[in-house]
Amino acid sequence: MLVEEIMSEPLVTINSNDRIEEALELLNKHKIRHIPVVSENEQVVGILSDRDIRDAAPSILEENQNRQILQHEVSSIMTTPVITVHPLDFIEDIATIFYEHEIACVPVTKNNQLVGIVTEKDLLYRLIQLTGIHEQSSQIEVKVPNKVGVLPNVTKIISDRNTNISSVFIYPYQDSYHEKIIVLRIQTMNPMPLIDELKQHGYEVIWPNIPGLSK
Amino acid sequence: MTNEASFVYTEAFKNYKFRDNHPFNQKRVELTYDLLKSMNALNDQQIITPRVASDEEIALVHDRKYIDAVKRASDNKLAQEESLEYGIGTEDTPIFEDMHQAAAQLVGGTLTAVDAVLSGQTKRALNLGGGLHHGFRRKASGFCIYNDAAIAIQYIREKFDYKVLYVDTDAHHGDGVQWIFYDDPNVCTLSIHETGRYLFPGTGNINERGHNDGYGTSFNIPIDAFTENESFLNAYKESLTEITEHFKPDIIVTQNGADAHVYDPLSHLCCTMEIYEGIPKLAYQLANEYCDGKWVALGGGGYDIWRVVPRAWAQIWSVANNHGKTFSGSVPKRWLDQWQNESPVNLPTTWHDESSIYEPIPRKEEITEKNAILVNKLLEPIRNEQKYML
Numbered sequence A: 001m002l003v004e005e006i007m008s009e010p011l012v013t014i015n016s017n018d019r020i021e022e023a024l025e026l027l028n029k030h031k032i033r034h035i036p037v038v039s040e041n042e043q044v045v046g047i048l049s050d051r052d053i054r055d056a057a058p059s060i061l062e063e064n065q066n067r068q069i070l071q072h073e074v075s076s077i078m079t080t081p082v083i084t085v086h087p088l089d090f091i092e093d094i095a096t097i098f099y100e101h102e103i104a105c106v107p108v109t110k111n112n113q114l115v116g117i118v119t120e121k122d123l124l125y126r127l128i129q130l131t132g133i134h135e136q137s138s139q140i141e142v143k144v145p146n147k148v149g150v151l152p153n154v155t156k157i158i159s160d161r162n163t164n165i166s167s168v169f170i171y172p173y174q175d176s177y178h179e180k181i182i183v184l185r186i187q188t189m190n191p192m193p194l195i196d197e198l199k200q201h202g203y204e205v206i207w208p209n210i211p212g213l214s215k
Numbered sequence B: 001m002t003n004e005a006s007f008v009y010t011e012a013f014k015n016y017k018f019r020d021n022h023p024f025n026q027k028r029v030e031l032t033y034d035l036l037k038s039m040n041a042l043n044d045q046q047i048i049t050p051r052v053a054s055d056e057e058i059a060l061v062h063d064r065k066y067i068d069a070v071k072r073a074s075d076n077k078l079a080q081e082e083s084l085e086y087g088i089g090t091e092d093t094p095i096f097e098d099m100h101q102a103a104a105q106l107v108g109g110t111l112t113a114v115d116a117v118l119s120g121q122t123k124r125a126l127n128l129g130g131g132l133h134h135g136f137r138r139k140a141s142g143f144c145i146y147n148d149a150a151i152a153i154q155y156i157r158e159k160f161d162y163k164v165l166y167v168d169t170d171a172h173h174g175d176g177v178q179w180i181f182y183d184d185p186n187v188c189t190l191s192i193h194e195t196g197r198y199l200f201p202g203t204g205n206i207n208e209r210g211h212n213d214g215y216g217t218s219f220n221i222p223i224d225a226f227t228e229n230e231s232f233l234n235a236y237k238e239s240l241t242e243i244t245e246h247f248k249p250d251i252i253v254t255q256n257g258a259d260a261h262v263y264d265p266l267s268h269l270c271c272t273m274e275i276y277e278g279i280p281k282l283a284y285q286l287a288n289e290y291c292d293g294k295w296v297a298l299g300g301g302g303y304d305i306w307r308v309v310p311r312a313w314a315q316i317w318s319v320a321n322n323h324g325k326t327f328s329g330s331v332p333k334r335w336l337d338q339w340q341n342e343s344p345v346n347l348p349t350t351w352h353d354e355s356s357i358y359e360p361i362p363r364k365e366e367i368t369e370k371n372a373i374l375v376n377k378l379l380e381p382i383r384n385e386q387k388y389m390l
Helices: A020-030 A050-056 A067-071 A091-101 A120-130 A150-159 A192-200 B011-015 B027-038 B064-074 B080-085 B099-118 B148-160 B175-180 B229-247 B273-291 B309-321 B333-339 B364-389
Strands: A034-038 A044-049 A105-110 A113-119 A138-145 A165-172 A179-186 A204-207 B003-008 B122-127 B164-168 B187-194 B218-223 B251-255 B295-298
Touching (some): A020 A034, A150 A192, B003 B309, B099 B148, B099 B295, B148 B295, B175 B187
Antiparallel strands (some): A034 A044
């Protein structure tokens, strides 16, 4: 999936020589946490987060708060240079950037122009969709050997029952190289016959099971 | 004179049958009916033969195109691609002959129950053939073709402008009814169900609280798998009592799915008959307190049709008809003799279950604590509002 499919159009931007106070107002008004800072010709020159502003803002514990600070220019506290991505980058790349740089937002640029923004919330939304939870379905988890042909075998058992699959994801079983967990959301209210059949084929269905009890 | 309670019943409920060995089996209603007859608890004057719902009535909730598709499926004239769009012809909800007529009969049963209560003929009415809460406006799902509960609620809204409280104790989330009234402030839905983490349909989270004008009139308690009686009943009683007091309904509609029992093959809850006594008792009491008695009780899920559903549903009738009292002691021998041969499992001989019917649950305390925290979170907005008003 590409960045351009999940990015939001940047509705809110600020100029580098605007005052911090204006940035603060924008954050509060739009309930957002990041504003791309742009130059006259829409080029991204930095990014301003709510944390940057908080660092600069007077402490709420101080008796005489120095509101003057908020009159400084945005350019004095923004993060620059800023990490940007391209609309044709993959969303996995953004996940890596968020993870490595411990940030939560990247502007998207094309020809040096700001065209969009992606936040950790956008990414989490896609992750939730990946789990298939947005469609009526039941979830089962199957432990399988890590070898060729297992996934089609499992999904064939499901499709032979004329049951649609909402989503599939696979993760390693603990640290084992030899086993994997396949998590399936399937569009049926009654997964029991299917679970029985998977067991008959020798697959281990690890949920549903009583927590704290080994199978 | 107003009767205490009426029982909507027809043999035709059994025509709602997907195929042999399908878990949804309306023989449950007949077994319940016969159990009540064996108890001498149901006389012929209390029974109402239901009508069949008209297309106009079904269209109170469902899309005309969808109704038309179900009709064509009934005559085997629906192409496969189209049928899947409408959620029919699947493993869960396969096509069967005359499925429209069979489904419209269940809806008619629920509307008959509603009519009996609204006309003042009876205070309370049961339609155990209804309660098909998964049906969407234009899609069948989870064994449900037409959503009789939602149709009945809309019917009540249009005819009487009553505020309706819908209470769903099925082990699965009452998603169809919830989404249909999600933005309606005059219909309050409460569903207590096993968490959708694994179980169908997956929704029913605590943060689903309604939308726009309806915000604050949708309540969900997604209790943990392996929850037992005490924790289930605590969650149910605490939330239903406070929500009823807050919402002040004019009528209560309950969906009484009986699939939270430990014997039920489709869910992972570990309750026993105790909850099926507690559930109707509180509904009865609150309907008396807030709604002048007006209560419509529907069936729903329930897939152990021999050991669980007949007893569970018979208790609703006992409560509704006999001043909130439940049956106890032995199940009548006549009923056992009548059905034991046909039943693949040993029929229960008493109204209560022994706690020994399942192994102790290892993480009981944690599960109980988790459910209690959930209920507090759920009710927090109501409680805060009350504090504010003081």
